[in-house]
Amino acid sequence: MTEVKKYFAVIGNPIHHSLSPQIHATFAKEAGLLIDYEAVLSPLDQFKQITEILISQKLSGANVTLPFKKEAYQLATTHSNHARIAEAVNTLEFRDDEIIGYNTDGIGLVRDLAQNIKINLTHKKILLIGAGGAAEGVIFSILEKKPIDLTLTNRTIEKLIAIKNRMHGYAQNLHVNLNMIEIAKIPHQYFDIIINATSSSLNEADLYIDNKVFHEKCLAYDMMYGKETPFIRQAKSQQAKTTDGIGMLVEQAAESFFIWHHIKPQTKSVIESLRTK
Protein backbone atom coordinates (compact mmCIF):
# COMPACT_ATOMS: atom_id res chain seq x y z
CA MET A 1 0.00 0.00 0.00
CA THR A 2 1.39 3.41 -0.89
CA GLU A 3 1.63 5.90 1.91
CA VAL A 4 -0.61 8.93 1.53
CA LYS A 5 1.26 12.21 1.84
CA LYS A 6 -0.16 14.44 4.55
CA TYR A 7 -0.15 18.23 4.46
CA PHE A 8 0.65 20.66 7.27
CA ALA A 9 1.44 24.35 7.60
CA VAL A 10 2.54 27.01 10.02
CA ILE A 11 0.44 30.16 9.77
CA GLY A 12 1.70 33.53 11.00
CA ASN A 13 2.54 37.13 10.12
CA PRO A 14 5.45 37.55 9.63
CA ILE A 15 6.37 33.95 8.83
CA HIS A 16 9.51 33.99 6.65
CA HIS A 17 11.76 33.52 9.72
CA SER A 18 9.90 30.42 10.95
CA LEU A 19 12.04 27.36 11.64
CA SER A 20 8.99 25.09 11.94
CA PRO A 21 9.05 23.76 8.33
CA GLN A 22 12.68 22.71 8.79
CA ILE A 23 12.05 21.14 12.21
CA HIS A 24 9.00 19.16 11.09
CA ALA A 25 10.72 18.03 7.89
CA THR A 26 13.61 16.68 9.99
CA PHE A 27 11.25 14.90 12.41
CA ALA A 28 9.32 13.38 9.50
CA LYS A 29 12.47 12.17 7.75
CA GLU A 30 13.68 10.50 10.94
CA ALA A 31 10.28 8.86 11.42
CA GLY A 32 10.11 7.76 7.76
CA LEU A 33 6.90 9.75 7.18
CA LEU A 34 5.90 11.44 3.96
CA ILE A 35 4.70 14.94 4.77
CA ASP A 36 4.59 18.37 3.24
CA TYR A 37 4.87 21.25 5.72
CA GLU A 38 4.87 24.80 4.47
CA ALA A 39 4.97 28.31 5.93
CA VAL A 40 1.85 30.32 5.13
CA LEU A 41 1.72 34.09 5.48
CA SER A 42 -1.76 35.20 6.48
CA PRO A 43 -2.84 38.82 6.12
CA LEU A 44 -3.55 40.20 9.60
CA ASP A 45 -7.33 40.28 9.09
CA GLN A 46 -7.69 36.99 7.23
CA PHE A 47 -6.56 34.22 9.56
CA LYS A 48 -9.96 32.46 9.58
CA GLN A 49 -10.36 32.62 5.79
CA ILE A 50 -6.81 31.39 5.16
CA THR A 51 -7.26 28.50 7.59
CA GLU A 52 -10.58 27.53 6.01
CA ILE A 53 -8.94 27.48 2.55
CA LEU A 54 -6.19 25.23 3.94
CA ILE A 55 -8.81 22.91 5.47
CA SER A 56 -10.60 22.70 2.11
CA GLN A 57 -7.25 21.72 0.58
CA LYS A 58 -7.15 18.73 2.94
CA LEU A 59 -4.61 19.98 5.40
CA SER A 60 -4.29 17.58 8.36
CA GLY A 61 -3.01 20.12 10.84
CA ALA A 62 -1.38 23.49 11.34
CA ASN A 63 0.85 25.32 13.75
CA VAL A 64 -0.20 28.85 14.55
CA THR A 65 2.21 31.56 15.52
CA LEU A 66 2.07 35.29 16.25
CA PRO A 67 -0.24 37.12 16.12
CA PHE A 68 -2.95 34.50 15.59
CA LYS A 69 -2.88 32.26 18.67
CA LYS A 70 -6.00 33.86 20.19
CA GLU A 71 -7.86 33.68 16.86
CA ALA A 72 -6.90 30.03 16.52
CA TYR A 73 -8.39 29.49 19.98
CA GLN A 74 -11.65 31.08 18.77
CA LEU A 75 -11.66 29.00 15.58
CA ALA A 76 -11.15 25.65 17.31
CA THR A 77 -14.33 23.69 18.03
CA THR A 78 -12.68 21.57 20.76
CA HIS A 79 -9.76 22.45 23.03
CA SER A 80 -7.11 20.59 24.97
CA ASN A 81 -6.84 21.43 28.65
CA HIS A 82 -3.71 23.55 28.12
CA ALA A 83 -5.29 25.48 25.23
CA ARG A 84 -8.47 26.11 27.21
CA ILE A 85 -6.54 27.49 30.19
CA ALA A 86 -4.15 29.60 28.09
CA GLU A 87 -7.03 30.74 25.85
CA ALA A 88 -4.50 30.43 23.04
CA VAL A 89 -3.79 27.75 20.44
CA ASN A 90 -0.53 27.00 18.64
CA THR A 91 -1.48 23.62 17.15
CA LEU A 92 -4.58 22.75 15.16
CA GLU A 93 -5.72 19.32 14.10
CA PHE A 94 -8.37 19.02 11.40
CA ARG A 95 -10.41 15.86 11.86
CA ASP A 96 -13.65 15.37 9.90
CA ASP A 97 -15.69 18.46 10.76
CA GLU A 98 -13.82 19.14 13.96
CA ILE A 99 -11.05 21.69 14.53
CA ILE A 100 -9.14 20.64 17.63
CA GLY A 101 -6.97 23.31 19.29
CA TYR A 102 -3.94 22.50 21.43
CA ASN A 103 -1.29 24.60 23.12
CA THR A 104 2.11 22.92 23.25
CA ASP A 105 4.17 26.00 24.25
CA GLY A 106 4.11 25.30 27.99
CA ILE A 107 4.88 21.62 27.48
CA GLY A 108 7.77 22.69 25.23
CA LEU A 109 9.21 24.97 27.91
CA VAL A 110 9.02 22.51 30.82
CA ARG A 111 10.31 19.64 28.68
CA ASP A 112 13.27 21.71 27.52
CA LEU A 113 14.08 22.57 31.14
CA ALA A 114 13.65 18.98 32.37
CA GLN A 115 15.14 16.94 29.53
CA ASN A 116 17.71 19.19 27.88
CA ILE A 117 18.81 21.54 30.65
CA LYS A 118 18.16 18.93 33.36
CA ILE A 119 16.37 21.27 35.72
CA ASN A 120 13.37 20.01 37.63
CA LEU A 121 10.90 22.83 38.37
CA THR A 122 9.52 21.12 41.45
CA HIS A 123 10.58 23.00 44.63
CA LYS A 124 12.11 25.83 42.60
CA LYS A 125 11.45 29.56 42.91
CA ILE A 126 10.51 30.89 39.50
CA LEU A 127 10.17 34.42 38.14
CA LEU A 128 8.26 34.90 34.88
CA ILE A 129 8.65 38.27 33.16
CA GLY A 130 5.83 39.32 30.82
CA ALA A 131 2.04 39.24 30.81
CA GLY A 132 1.28 38.76 27.12
CA GLY A 133 0.41 35.65 25.14
CA ALA A 134 3.86 34.09 25.53
CA ALA A 135 3.66 34.24 29.33
CA GLU A 136 0.03 33.17 29.43
CA GLY A 137 0.83 30.12 27.30
CA VAL A 138 3.29 28.66 29.81
CA ILE A 139 1.94 29.53 33.29
CA PHE A 140 -0.25 26.46 33.72
CA SER A 141 2.51 24.06 32.60
CA ILE A 142 4.89 25.65 35.13
CA LEU A 143 2.29 25.41 37.92
CA GLU A 144 1.72 21.72 37.10
CA LYS A 145 5.37 21.05 37.98
CA LYS A 146 4.72 22.37 41.48
CA PRO A 147 7.45 24.93 42.08
CA ILE A 148 7.69 26.51 45.56
CA ASP A 149 6.38 29.67 44.04
CA LEU A 150 5.80 31.32 40.69
CA THR A 151 6.14 35.10 40.67
CA LEU A 152 4.84 37.15 37.75
CA THR A 153 6.21 40.54 36.83
CA ASN A 154 5.49 42.93 33.97
CA ARG A 155 6.11 46.48 32.81
CA THR A 156 2.37 47.24 32.78
CA ILE A 157 0.75 46.54 36.11
CA GLU A 158 -2.86 46.28 34.81
CA LYS A 159 -1.95 43.37 32.54
CA LEU A 160 -0.13 41.74 35.42
CA ILE A 161 -3.18 41.94 37.68
CA ALA A 162 -5.43 40.54 34.96
CA ILE A 163 -3.22 37.53 34.25
CA LYS A 164 -2.67 36.85 37.97
CA ASN A 165 -6.43 36.94 38.64
CA ARG A 166 -7.12 34.61 35.75
CA MET A 167 -4.53 32.03 36.85
CA HIS A 168 -5.13 32.32 40.60
CA GLY A 169 -7.65 29.44 40.84
CA TYR A 170 -5.41 27.02 38.92
CA ALA A 171 -2.49 27.83 41.22
CA GLN A 172 -4.66 27.28 44.28
CA ASN A 173 -5.85 23.89 43.01
CA LEU A 174 -2.24 22.87 42.46
CA HIS A 175 -1.14 24.27 45.86
CA VAL A 176 1.42 26.65 44.33
CA ASN A 177 1.96 30.22 45.54
CA LEU A 178 1.30 32.52 42.59
CA ASN A 179 2.64 36.01 43.34
CA MET A 180 3.08 39.21 41.42
CA ILE A 181 5.60 41.97 41.84
CA GLU A 182 6.63 45.21 40.16
CA ILE A 183 9.84 44.96 38.12
CA ALA A 184 11.57 47.54 40.35
CA LYS A 185 10.80 45.50 43.49
CA ILE A 186 12.01 42.03 42.44
CA PRO A 187 13.95 40.59 45.40
CA HIS A 188 17.70 40.18 45.00
CA GLN A 189 19.25 36.74 44.53
CA TYR A 190 16.02 34.91 45.38
CA PHE A 191 14.94 33.12 42.22
CA ASP A 192 16.33 29.83 40.87
CA ILE A 193 14.91 30.36 37.38
CA ILE A 194 14.13 33.67 35.66
CA ILE A 195 12.19 33.38 32.41
CA ASN A 196 11.86 36.22 29.93
CA ALA A 197 8.53 35.90 28.12
CA THR A 198 8.40 39.51 26.91
CA SER A 199 8.90 40.64 23.35
CA SER A 200 11.30 43.37 24.54
CA SER A 201 14.31 41.69 22.93
CA LEU A 202 12.79 42.17 19.47
CA ASN A 203 13.84 45.81 19.65
CA GLU A 204 16.87 45.30 21.90
CA ALA A 205 15.01 46.95 24.79
CA ASP A 206 16.25 46.76 28.35
CA LEU A 207 13.87 45.28 30.95
CA TYR A 208 15.17 47.49 33.81
CA ILE A 209 15.74 44.57 36.14
CA ASP A 210 18.27 45.22 38.89
CA ASN A 211 21.56 43.40 38.29
CA LYS A 212 21.36 41.90 41.78
CA VAL A 213 18.26 39.89 40.87
CA PHE A 214 20.62 37.56 38.99
CA HIS A 215 23.21 35.34 40.70
CA GLU A 216 25.58 32.59 39.72
CA LYS A 217 23.27 29.75 40.78
CA CYS A 218 20.26 30.96 38.83
CA LEU A 219 19.24 30.13 35.28
CA ALA A 220 18.13 32.96 33.00
CA TYR A 221 15.90 31.54 30.25
CA ASP A 222 14.95 33.71 27.30
CA MET A 223 12.11 32.40 25.12
CA MET A 224 13.64 34.37 22.25
CA TYR A 225 16.26 32.78 20.01
CA GLY A 226 18.41 33.71 17.08
CA LYS A 227 20.62 36.30 18.74
CA GLU A 228 21.84 37.18 22.20
CA THR A 229 19.29 39.41 23.92
CA PRO A 230 19.86 42.27 26.40
CA PHE A 231 18.28 40.01 29.07
CA ILE A 232 20.81 37.23 28.41
CA ARG A 233 23.70 39.70 28.27
CA GLN A 234 22.69 41.16 31.63
CA ALA A 235 22.31 37.70 33.22
CA LYS A 236 25.74 36.65 31.91
CA SER A 237 27.32 39.82 33.31
CA GLN A 238 26.14 38.63 36.75
CA GLN A 239 27.53 35.10 36.19
CA ALA A 240 24.08 33.51 35.87
CA LYS A 241 23.64 30.44 33.69
CA THR A 242 21.72 31.27 30.51
CA THR A 243 19.78 29.65 27.71
CA ASP A 244 17.78 30.80 24.70
CA GLY A 245 14.41 29.53 23.45
CA ILE A 246 15.62 27.13 20.77
CA GLY A 247 15.03 24.11 23.01
CA MET A 248 11.49 25.25 23.76
CA LEU A 249 10.83 25.82 20.07
CA VAL A 250 11.92 22.30 19.15
CA GLU A 251 10.14 20.67 22.10
CA GLN A 252 6.82 22.41 21.36
CA ALA A 253 7.20 21.28 17.73
CA ALA A 254 7.87 17.72 18.94
CA GLU A 255 4.64 17.78 20.93
CA SER A 256 2.70 19.02 17.88
CA PHE A 257 4.33 16.25 15.83
CA PHE A 258 3.22 13.73 18.45
CA ILE A 259 -0.36 15.05 18.34
CA TRP A 260 -0.51 14.66 14.55
CA HIS A 261 1.52 11.48 14.01
CA HIS A 262 1.54 9.70 17.40
CA ILE A 263 5.33 9.46 17.16
CA LYS A 264 7.71 11.10 19.64
CA PRO A 265 10.61 12.54 17.63
CA GLN A 266 14.20 12.83 18.84
CA THR A 267 14.86 16.46 19.66
CA LYS A 268 18.45 16.65 20.89
CA SER A 269 20.20 16.59 17.52
CA VAL A 270 17.68 19.05 16.03
CA ILE A 271 18.32 21.51 18.86
CA GLU A 272 22.08 21.12 18.46
CA SER A 273 21.99 21.64 14.71
CA LEU A 274 19.84 24.78 15.01
CA ARG A 275 22.14 26.20 17.70
CA THR A 276 25.27 25.75 15.62
CA LYS A 277 23.77 27.51 12.59
Ligand code: ATR
Ligand atom coordinates in the same frame (compact mmCIF):
# COMPACT_ATOMS: atom_id res chain seq x y z
P1 ATR B 1 3.33 38.03 23.17
O1 ATR B 1 2.13 37.32 22.65
O2 ATR B 1 4.60 37.83 22.41
O3 ATR B 1 3.52 37.79 24.65
P2 ATR B 1 2.16 40.60 23.72
O4 ATR B 1 0.87 40.02 24.13
O5 ATR B 1 2.18 41.87 22.92
O6 ATR B 1 3.04 39.58 22.89
O7 ATR B 1 3.04 40.83 25.05
C1 ATR B 1 4.30 41.32 25.00
C2 ATR B 1 4.93 41.30 26.39
O8 ATR B 1 6.25 41.85 26.30
C3 ATR B 1 4.19 42.12 27.41
O9 ATR B 1 4.39 41.57 28.68
C4 ATR B 1 4.92 43.48 27.29
O10 ATR B 1 4.82 44.30 28.40
P3 ATR B 1 3.55 45.29 28.58
O11 ATR B 1 2.43 44.41 29.03
O12 ATR B 1 4.00 46.25 29.60
O13 ATR B 1 3.31 45.90 27.23
C5 ATR B 1 6.32 43.00 27.13
N1 ATR B 1 7.20 44.00 26.54
C6 ATR B 1 7.29 44.35 25.23
N2 ATR B 1 8.24 45.30 25.07
C7 ATR B 1 8.75 45.55 26.30
C8 ATR B 1 9.77 46.42 26.80
N3 ATR B 1 10.44 47.23 25.98
N4 ATR B 1 10.03 46.42 28.11
C9 ATR B 1 9.36 45.61 28.94
N5 ATR B 1 8.39 44.76 28.55
C10 ATR B 1 8.08 44.72 27.25
